[in-house]
Amino acid sequence: MFEFGPILRTLWRNKTGALLIIVQAALTLGIVSNAAYVVHDRQQLIERPTGIDEQNLFTLRIAQLSNPKSNYQDVIRDLDEIRRLPGVVDASFGNTSPLSNSGSSSDMTNEENPDKPVSVLTDLFSTDSHGLNTLGLKLVSGRFFNDTDIGFSGSVFGNGADLSGIVLTRTLADALFGKDVDVLGKQLMGSTVIGVVEPAMVSYVAQDYATGVAFIANFVANDSLTYIVRCEPGQLSQLMVKVPKLLQKLDPNRIVRNVRPVTEFKQRSYRRHISMVKMLTVTMILVISVTGLGIVGLTLLWGNQRRRQIGIRRALGASRLAVMRYFLTENLLITAIGVVLGVILSLALNQLMVQHYQMSALPLSYILFSMLAVLLLGLLAALVPAWRSSLVSPALATRSV
Amino acid sequence: MLKMEHIAKVFRTDTVATHALRDFSLHVKAGEFVSVTGPSGAGKTTFLNIAGLLEPFDGGSYQLDGISVHGLSDSQRSKLRNEKIGFIFQGFNLIPDLNIFDNVDVPLRYRGFGRAERKRRIEDALAKVGLSARAKHLPSQLSGGQQQRAAIARALAGEPAFLLADEPTGNLDTTMARQVMELLEQINSQGTTIVMVTHDPELARRAQRNIQIVDGEVADLTLRQAV
Incomplete structure (x- = not known):
C-alpha cells in the first residue's frame, strides 16, 4: 500500500x-x-509573579534644589500628605523604584557554622514602616518595621549592628538557613531577623536572586529619594498627576521627576x-x-x-x-x-x-x-x-x- | 469481453466541436486477437483510451467483461482498469527510476496483492518474456525490445482479462518487432484477449480480425482466420 x-x-x-x-x-x-x-x-x-501589587504602584523621585540632602522630617511630612489623598492605599520611601532592575545588592552570609558559611547574593531594599503595605507584601512570620525602627546610616545597609532589625523574604531565608527553618531572632550580618515575608521581587526582576530580598529600615540622606505610592484599583493615572502637584505645593524648592508606573519599570527591565x-x-x-x-x-x-x-x-x-x-x-x-x-x-x-x-x-x-x-x-x-x-x-x- | 454500442466522443473547444468517435460499435469476444487500424486522426487513440477506461465517453454504452462502465467513479474505473486490462504502450512507458522488478510490481501493488504473491507473479511474468536475469536492471540499461518485453510482463503480471496494445512494435526494429509480435500471439494462444492498435498493415493482418476506423467510425470489419 x-x-x-x-x-x-x-x-x-x-x-x-x-x-x-x-x-x-x-x-x-x-x-x-x-x-x-x-x-x-x-x-x-x-x-512569574512579582509578589508585589505592581499594577497599582507608581514611583517618583525628589531632587532637592536648596539642600542637596533630603531631610527625613520633610519626607515624613510628604508621605503623610500623600497618604491623605483619596485613592491612596499607602506610601513609603525606597532606595530605588520597584522592579527597575537597579538597586543595591550584596552578599549576605549566614555564619552560624563558621566552618561552612553560607553566602547568598541579596537585594537590599531600604524602606520605612509602611513598606509592607505599600508594596503589598505578605507577612509570613514575625513583624515588619515600626516607626521607631528607622535608622540613619550613610549607605543602604549601613552598619548591620546599627539596624534595629532585618526582614527577609522566605526565598532568602530558605537559601541562607535552610528550607522552612524558623529564622526569627537569627543573626545576619550583625543584625537580627525580625520578620519573614512571602517571596517577592522588589528591586530586581530578571536576576536569579530577584526574590532574595532583605528589607532594612534605613533612611539614606542623599540628593535624590524615591517615593513609592500604592493606589486603589483604577486610581493610578489620576494620582500620578495629583501627587507631584501636592509635593510641589508642599515645597516648591525642589524637582519632582520620573513619575512612572511600576509596570513600566518592569516592562523596561524585561526589555x-x-x-x-x-x-x-x-x-x-x-x-x-x-x-x-x-x-x-x-x-x-x-x-x-x-x-x-x-x-x-x-x-x-x-x-x-x-x-x-x-x-x-x-x-x-x-x-x-x-x-x-x-x-x-x-x-x-x-x-x-x-x-x-x-x-x-x-x-x-x-x-x-x-x-x-x-x-x-x-x-x-x-x-x-x-x-x-x-x-x-x-x-x-x-x-x- | 468488450462490447461497445454507439459510442460517441466529442472534444470541444470554445468554438469547435470535434467528433473523435461517432456511433462506434464493436464487440470483441473472449480470446480474440483484434487489430485496429486507420489513418492518423481517425480516432484510434480515442478508441484505445475509452476501451482502456482512460477517458470517459459522451454517448453510447460500453460493457467490459460484463460490467457497464458508464457512471463509474474514478476509483471504480481505476480498480476495473487495474484488474481487467493490461496495457502495452508504443513508448513502453516504463518508469525510468524503477528497476524492471519494481516496474512490473506497480500495477500489482495497486491490486493489493501481498508481498509473496507479487514476487511470484513478477518472477512468472518476467520468465514468460525471458527477462528473469534483467529484473534488477533499470529500463535505460535494456534494449528497446527488452523494454517492450518488460512492459508486456507488467501487463501480464496481473493476469488481466484482455490486453490493450498501442503500437506495440512502433519503436522497434524489424527483428525486435517480430519477436514482440510472436510473444503477443503466444499470449493470445494461451487465452488472453488482445486488442492492438497499429499503423502497420502487416501486423494487422496477423490478428484474427481487423477493424478499420475512419473519421471516428468503424469502416470495415473483416473476419480473418487465425494463422
Missing part, C-alpha cells in the same frame, strides 16, 4: 531535491525546538527578554515558512516533472488517492530523515547553548513536539501539490512524448 521500497530507491537515484528538503527539515527542527524552548523559558521568567522572545518567534515563523514553501515548491516541481509517470501509474490502476498517497509518503519519508538528523542537530545546538549561555538541557517534550510539528509541516506542505498531481489524467500515458 505504501510504496516505501520503490520510493526510497527512486529517491536514492534523485538525491539533490530530497537532500534539500532533508537539510531544511533538519535545520527547522534544530532551530525551532531550541528557539521554542528559549521563548517558553523567557516567557515563564517574564510572567531584553521581550526582544529575544519577539526575535525568536519571528525566526521560527520565517524558518517554518521557508521550509514549508520549499517543500511546496519542490513537490510541485516533482509533480510537474513526473506528469507522464503519474499518467502511467493512473493507467496501470492507481486511483487519485493512490497518487496522493504516493507523494505524501514520499514527502513523509524525506521529512522523517530530516527529522532524525534534526534531532541530532537540535541536541548539538542545545549542548552549545548549555555550555556558552547557561541554558538548561532541552527537555524531551520539546524535541518530540518539534518532531511532530516538522512531520506535520511536511505533510501539510505536500498536500496541495499531491492533490494537483492526482488530477493528472490517465490518458496522458497514451499521448506521444
Whole structure:
C-alpha cells in the first residue's frame, strides 16, 4: 500500500531535491525546538509573579534644589500628605523604584557554622514602616518595621549592628538557613531577623536572586529619594498627576521627576527578554515558512516533472488517492530523515547553548513536539501539490512524448 | 469481453466541436486477437483510451467483461482498469527510476496483492518474456525490445482479462518487432484477449480480425482466420 521500497530507491537515484528538503527539515527542527524552548523559558521568567501589587504602584523621585540632602522630617511630612489623598492605599520611601532592575545588592552570609558559611547574593531594599503595605507584601512570620525602627546610616545597609532589625523574604531565608527553618531572632550580618515575608521581587526582576530580598529600615540622606505610592484599583493615572502637584505645593524648592508606573519599570527591565522572545518567534515563523514553501515548491516541481509517470501509474490502476498517497509518503519519508538528523542537530545546538549561555538541557517534550510539528509541516506542505498531481489524467500515458 | 454500442466522443473547444468517435460499435469476444487500424486522426487513440477506461465517453454504452462502465467513479474505473486490462504502450512507458522488478510490481501493488504473491507473479511474468536475469536492471540499461518485453510482463503480471496494445512494435526494429509480435500471439494462444492498435498493415493482418476506423467510425470489419 505504501510504496516505501520503490520510493526510497527512486529517491536514492534523485538525491539533490530530497537532500534539500532533508537539510531544511533538519535545520527547522534544530532551530525551532531550541528557539521554542528559549521563548517558553523567557516567557515563564517574564510572567512569574512579582509578589508585589505592581499594577497599582507608581514611583517618583525628589531632587532637592536648596539642600542637596533630603531631610527625613520633610519626607515624613510628604508621605503623610500623600497618604491623605483619596485613592491612596499607602506610601513609603525606597532606595530605588520597584522592579527597575537597579538597586543595591550584596552578599549576605549566614555564619552560624563558621566552618561552612553560607553566602547568598541579596537585594537590599531600604524602606520605612509602611513598606509592607505599600508594596503589598505578605507577612509570613514575625513583624515588619515600626516607626521607631528607622535608622540613619550613610549607605543602604549601613552598619548591620546599627539596624534595629532585618526582614527577609522566605526565598532568602530558605537559601541562607535552610528550607522552612524558623529564622526569627537569627543573626545576619550583625543584625537580627525580625520578620519573614512571602517571596517577592522588589528591586530586581530578571536576576536569579530577584526574590532574595532583605528589607532594612534605613533612611539614606542623599540628593535624590524615591517615593513609592500604592493606589486603589483604577486610581493610578489620576494620582500620578495629583501627587507631584501636592509635593510641589508642599515645597516648591525642589524637582519632582520620573513619575512612572511600576509596570513600566518592569516592562523596561524585561526589555531584553521581550526582544529575544519577539526575535525568536519571528525566526521560527520565517524558518517554518521557508521550509514549508520549499517543500511546496519542490513537490510541485516533482509533480510537474513526473506528469507522464503519474499518467502511467493512473493507467496501470492507481486511483487519485493512490497518487496522493504516493507523494505524501514520499514527502513523509524525506521529512522523517530530516527529522532524525534534526534531532541530532537540535541536541548539538542545545549542548552549545548549555555550555556558552547557561541554558538548561532541552527537555524531551520539546524535541518530540518539534518532531511532530516538522512531520506535520511536511505533510501539510505536500498536500496541495499531491492533490494537483492526482488530477493528472490517465490518458496522458497514451499521448506521444 | 468488450462490447461497445454507439459510442460517441466529442472534444470541444470554445468554438469547435470535434467528433473523435461517432456511433462506434464493436464487440470483441473472449480470446480474440483484434487489430485496429486507420489513418492518423481517425480516432484510434480515442478508441484505445475509452476501451482502456482512460477517458470517459459522451454517448453510447460500453460493457467490459460484463460490467457497464458508464457512471463509474474514478476509483471504480481505476480498480476495473487495474484488474481487467493490461496495457502495452508504443513508448513502453516504463518508469525510468524503477528497476524492471519494481516496474512490473506497480500495477500489482495497486491490486493489493501481498508481498509473496507479487514476487511470484513478477518472477512468472518476467520468465514468460525471458527477462528473469534483467529484473534488477533499470529500463535505460535494456534494449528497446527488452523494454517492450518488460512492459508486456507488467501487463501480464496481473493476469488481466484482455490486453490493450498501442503500437506495440512502433519503436522497434524489424527483428525486435517480430519477436514482440510472436510473444503477443503466444499470449493470445494461451487465452488472453488482445486488442492492438497499429499503423502497420502487416501486423494487422496477423490478428484474427481487423477493424478499420475512419473519421471516428468503424469502416470495415473483416473476419480473418487465425494463422
